[in-house]
């Protein structure tokens with residue numbers, strides 16, 4: 001989608017990627033909430049997790065890729081958090097499906 005920032009990043013038109021294949025891209029969050037904060041996104045424009053019913057497997061593939069990136073970034077053993085926000089109460093601010101990979105420090109629970 002032309003006016004979607006994550007579409008542009010995923011297409012390699014803005015900033016650098018830490019991972020990409022035919023389906024997915026990953027890049028560092030511009031406002032990191034921890035020493036490691038990577039966003040995993042589909043290259044195809046999907047607005048959010050509510051719109052994946054036709055291919056729920058994409059969430060699993062994003063999670064598997066996030067675990068691989070966690071391993072590459074040295075946080076596999078210490079632990080990490082995967083987050084998908086949805087809608088206003090969930091705190092979703094970008095309308096392109098994305099999974100947060102957060103690590104490198106302890107995170108509290110429940111989230112704020």
Ligand code: AMP
Pocket residue numbers: 005009028029030031032039084085091092093094095
């Ligand atoms: P969410 O609030 O779950 O929608 O997460 C959106 C995330 O995208 C936030 O953590 C932002 O810091 C991040 N973000 C917004 N714009 C950019 C950008 N241009 N490059 C990288 N990360 C971004």
